[in-house]
Amino acid sequence: MISAVYDRARPQAEMPLSHPLVDRVFIGALVRDFYVRVRSDARLGPVFAAEIHGDWEPHLEKMTDFWCSVILKNGAYSGRPVPAHIKLKQVREEDFDVWLGHFRKTVEERCPPEVAEVFVDRAERIARSLKVAMFFRLEPPTAGAAG
Template sequence: MPDPAIDKDRPPEEKPMDHPLVDRAFIGSLVRDFYGRVRSDPRLGPIFAAAIRDDWEPHLEKMTDFWCAVILKNGAYSGRPVPAHLKLKQVREDDFDIWLGYFRQTAESRCPPKVAAVFIERAERIAQSLKLAMFFRLEGPGASAA
């Protein structure tokens, strides 16, 4: 039997977005527009260029899968974003604010307001998760106190 005390603290299960505009093609277009903005940013562009090099199409397809899984709940993505981001030593915490700014601009310019709000809310949670994983790691057992 589920524990009501635990269940009340869980966020409600996200449902797949059901909007006639939002399908894989739409998400892929949004992803490409967003990464076009990121690639031209003087701070983020070089970080992505160093990690992706000239292999953008596979990355864009992977990010389309990722966002389809996030928005449509279709299981299209099976990667592990945290380990991939932990390798990026040049990323600073405030880079996520830049990333979110471009994501908001892209979603707001391409989506109806209610659709944009869902994309943005989920992007904010993803960014928060990645920031916590990358910059707020607790020391493991046996670590000495400073």
């Protein structure tokens, strides 16, 4: 009985998206279209420009790997997104809503609805996770603090 309750409460592993349109080439094109929007955004453009100097291609390839791992579950990405984002002191919590707006618009224009739904759902969860990591961190207790 307890095992059945535990199994229902435990998050289920996401399955790879299987759709004839969605492969690395498709995801790479989507990533590039998305970053065209981000780079031209008055708020986000300067944030990214402060971190990515010169050739954007390595970042775009890394983000293609990331999204291939998220969507296709192919293990292409081996980075650590949370530490990479925590170091960005100029990012504000509301920037994630702007990011998600550009992402939604990009996938809605490029993807059939059932594919867009998967991309947006996973992007929203990633944004929530990064916001929690960046803006809602508990400070460690100080030495000698009563507990």
